[in-house]
Structures are given as structure tokens and as C-alpha cells.
Amino acid sequence: xxxxxxxxxxxxxxxxxxxxxxxxxxxxxxxxxxxxxxxxxxxxxxxxxxxxxxxxxxxxxxxxxxxxxxxxxxxxxxxxxxxxxxxxxxxxxxxxxxxxxxxxxxxxxxxxxxxxxxxxxxxxxxxxxxxxxxxxxxxxxxxxxxxxxxxxxxxxxxxxxxxxxxxxxxxxxxxxxxxxxxxxxxxxxxxxxxxxxxxxxxxxxxxxxxxxxxxxxxxxxxxxxxxxxxxxxxxxxxxxxxxxxxxxxxxxxxxxxxxxxxxxxxxxxxxxxxxxxxxxxxxxxxxxxxxxxxxxxxxxxxxxxxxxxxxxxxxxxxxxxxxxxxxxxxxxxxxxxxxxxxxxxxxxxxxxxxxxxxxxxxxxxxxxxxxxxxxxxxxxxxxxxxxxxxxxxxxxxxxxxxxxxx
Amino acid sequence: xxxxxxxxxxxxxxxxxxxxxxxxxxxxxxxxxxxxxxxxxxxxxxxxxxxxxxxxxxxxxxxxxxxxxxxxxxxxxxxxxxxxxxxxxxxxxx
Numbered sequence: 001x002x003x004x005x006x007x008x009x010x011x012x013x014x015x016x017x018x019x020x021x022x023x024x025x026x027x028x029x030x031x032x033x034x035x036x037x038x039x040x041x042x043x044x045x046x047x048x049x050x051x052x053x054x055x056x057x058x059x060x061x062x063x064x065x066x067x068x069x070x071x072x073x074x075x076x077x078x079x080x081x082x083x084x085x086x087x088x089x090x091x092x093x094x095x096x097x098x099x100x101x102x103x104x105x106x107x108x109x110x111x112x113x114x115x116x117x118x119x120x121x122x123x124x125x126x127x128x129x130x131x132x133x134x135x136x137x138x139x140x141x142x143x144x145x146x147x148x149x150x151x152x153x154x155x156x157x158x159x160x161x162x163x164x165x166x167x168x169x170x171x172x173x174x175x176x177x178x179x180x181x182x183x184x185x186x187x188x189x190x191x192x193x194x195x196x197x198x199x200x201x202x203x204x205x206x207x208x209x210x211x212x213x214x215x216x217x218x219x220x221x222x223x224x225x226x227x228x229x230x231x232x233x234x235x236x237x238x239x240x241x242x243x244x245x246x247x248x249x250x251x252x253x254x255x256x257x258x259x260x261x262x263x264x265x266x267x268x269x270x271x272x273x274x275x276x277x278x279x280x281x282x283x284x285x286x287x288x289x290x291x292x293x294x295x296x297x298x299x300x301x302x303x304x305x306x307x308x309x310x311x312x313x314x315x316x317x318x319x320x321x322x323x324x325x326x327x328x329x330x331x332x333x334x335x336x337x338x339x340x341x342x343x344x345x346x347x348x349x350x351x352x353x354x355x356x357x358x359x360x361x362x363x364x365x366x367x368x369x370x371x372x373x374x375x376x377x378x379x380x381x382x383x384x385x386x387x388x389x390x391x392x393x394x395x396x397x398x399x400x401x402x403x404x405x406x
Numbered sequence: 407x408x409x410x411x412x413x414x415x416x417x418x419x420x421x422x423x424x425x426x427x428x429x430x431x432x433x434x435x436x437x438x439x440x441x442x443x444x445x446x447x448x449x450x451x452x453x454x455x456x457x458x459x460x461x462x463x464x465x466x467x468x469x470x471x472x473x474x475x476x477x478x479x480x481x482x483x484x485x486x487x488x489x490x491x492x493x494x495x496x497x498x499x500x
Contacts, residue, residue, distance in 0.1 A: 005441075005444075005446040005447070006446070006447050006448075006449060007441055007446050007447065007448045007449070008448070008449055008450070008451065009450050009451060012434070012437060012438070012448065015437050016430065016433060016434055016437060019433050019437065020429065020430055020433050026420075026422075029420055030416075030420055030422065030427075030430050030434075031434065033416060033419050033420050034416070034431070034434060035450050035452075035453045036419075037412060037415050037416055037419065038412075038453070039452075039453060039491065039494075041407035041411075041412060041415070042495075043494060043495070043498055044407065045407045047407065048407045048412060049407070049408045049409050049412070050409055050412060050431065050435070051409040052431070052432055052435055053431075053435040056485075058495065080492070080495075080496065080499075081492075081495040081496070081498075081499060082487065082492075082495075083454065083485065083487040083491065083495070084485065085456075085483070085484075085485035087483045091435075091439055091483065092482070092483070094439055094443055095439070095442060095443060095458055095481050095482065095483050096480045096481045096482070097443065098481060099478060099479055099480050099481060102478030102479070102480075103478065104466075104475045104476060104477050104478060105475065105476045105478075106473055106474065106475055106476075107465060107474040107475065107476050
């Protein structure tokens, strides 16, 4: 029990004066008489009962023998009176309120338990915290196991658990895209060069460059933006949006272009926009190359803008493997083993179990119930396809998964 | 001395009305209990000290059934009379 304050009578009657509306002198008088009367009553009757508080009683302690702890000498403690105070049940309950929820519990007749209890009482807080920590740890472990079981049994669960992550990343990507657009705006980049791998479009772009018209460029940008998200994952052609500095009058038109591009990007390309660090760097390289080629084509081009925003690059490099020829390992399915577990072990995320399933589809009639002893071949997959941090990879795996579940 | 007598004596000595005494007694008790609940201790000079103590949990055995029970810890109100009070009691005994 932490002792906060030592109160005395004067604290008491001051508070009484505030509460009851008495003036200070009467409150003091009252409080002093209160205890004086109790004392008097005790000396007179040996018992004072106050309703709503408790009973004071004088008890007689008999003389008893004892030992002087210093000398070991036997002494007799003479009989004496003492005053006891027994509060009423109300007051007892109010005092004991912090522990009121505790109830006496029956114990097994084991001495070991008693020892434990005694220990507990000695260092209550320490043992409490550790035991709670242990149980929590155990519960979370159990939860993980159950989760993985559920997920494996019913592929839909993966979707449910993955959904939140997906939404988050999508919104993240949107924000990022927004920032990028603002970035470009504030820098007031003057000219835009669109480089695409498709030759037709590059020629169109070049025309734009020469004629310095605003409207056609706008069209092409919107076109390209619309094209970007719809392009299938199989299409390994990145669409690049690079900026080159040139002449002034295009400035206003560029702003409009940015506006249109921004809205389209946000609506259509939100999820696709999530570019990993690796991809960014790769894209930067390509941009540099592209800029070089543009520079050689056009004599009028000034120094290429080095502050090109690589984030506006869209890349769809993911292609689900059509056939599995290379295998890293062969596993015989043991009891309790699952494709999701294998996927987690070999690829780092359970989402990629679909690839293992596809590779062994001839041997597995039902992915939810694979007989024990089935030989499972673990296919070798390209690293960019099974990057557990890349949402595109997981998204693709989910798409495949959905296909199989249907 | 029971509560009635106590109130009667209080009215005599303080010249407060009976209702007033009862009301004030209730409020005083309430103040004391509230402070004790907060963990404060109250010492009245020449009378004694009220304080709250924690009783640790313990195992009790039912004498007949030998059933062991774990009695939870609890907070109790303790009163210890002062030395002046003790002397007065001794004098009375003598």
C-alpha cells in the first residue's frame, strides 16, 4: 500500500467545513468533540458504536511471557488494554474496492501449489507479468497456426487477409502518384517527350516534337495513359514518360496535360503505379538511354533534364510462367504439410503456392486435399515473380489462385 | 455507548441540533473513508491513527473438510491507538 499523505485533524475539519457549509470554527469544534466523545465513551463504557462507521472497543490483553530478543532473558509482558476499531461492512467494502473482484478459490490438496502461491505473494508483480507474457505468446502462436490452417483449407481466406494490405498499398500508390504530379508541376517542366517501344507511337511523338502543337500531344498522352493500365501483364514493354526541356509556349498546354494525366493515373493506374525500388532504378537507366537517342534525333534539344521523375514510369514485367521445366527441389508430402507451407519455405510467401500447384497439377486432383506421400516438385521461378514485398507479384498469384478455385 | 447516546452527547456538548450532528457525523465519516481509500493515513492527536493495510493472500484450510482455499489479498482499515490514549486506559485500569 502506498502511503500518499498523512492527514491530521486540521485537514479533516477544513474539509468538513467546505463540505457541510459550517464555518471553520464550528467544524473544528465538531471534529474535536467527535473524537473527544469517542474517547470519553471508551473510557466510560469500553465500547462506542457509531452508525454508518463502526465500533470502537476496549479489549484486555492478558499478561504473557516472552523473551527479550537481545539477552534471551525471559520477561513477562504485563496485561494491557487496547482499542480496536471494527468498521461496518459498507466501509470495509469501500476500503477493499480495488480487490473486491477477487474471490476465494478452492485449491487442490498439493503442497507444491501452496509453495507456488507463497512465492506469488512475495513477488506478485513479477510473476504476474511473466505468466501473462507467456500465455500471450502461446495464444499468438496458436493463432498463427490456426490462421495458416484455415488459409490452407480455404483459399478464399487468403483473399480476405490480403485485402487490407492490398487496399493500403493501392492508396499509398495513389498518394505517391499525386506527389509526383505535384513535383512535376512545381518544377514547371517545359517539354515532354514520350518514348515508347512501339515504333508507331514514337514516330507520332517525334512529329509532335517538330510541330510543337499542344492538342495532339494531349491526345497522345491521354491515349498512352489509358493504354498503360490496360496492357496485359504479358506485355513486357514499359511505357516511359520522360521530360526534356525545350521551348516556353508549350508551358500552359503541359499543365493541362498534367491535369488530365493525373486524374487518369489516379483512377486507372493506381495499383499499377506501385514501382519497386529495383524497377525504378532500371527505369532510370532506360530513360537515360531514351534521352540519348532523342538527343541524337533532334539537333535542337538542349541538355536533358536530369530531374526526370522515374516514378511516372509504368512497368508490367510480370508474366505467369506457362510451363515449368526447371525444379529446385522435390518433396514428398508428409502429414500436416501443405502447399502454402512449402511456398512459404521456398519462395518466402504462402501466396505463391499456386505456382507449386500449377507445376504439379497432374498429380493433384484437389489442392485442398492432397494425399500424404504425394511427390511435389518445387519449380524454379524468376525472382521478380516471387518477390513477397511486391504487391504485383501477390496480386498475380491471387489472380491465378482465383482461376483455380473456380 | 451506542450511536444514539453518542449523538445525544454530541448535541449536548456542541449545542448543535440532532439532525445537524447526524449530518455532520455522516459527512465526517465520508471524508475520512474517502481519504483512506486514496491510501492516505489519518492520525488524530491524542486518539490514534487510522490507516489502510494490505493483507496478503493466504491459503486457509477448512478444519472439517480439509478443503484448501486460496484467500485473495485484501485491504483492511486499521486503527492504532496513540500513546496518550494508552496511558489514559492504563490509568483507568489502575
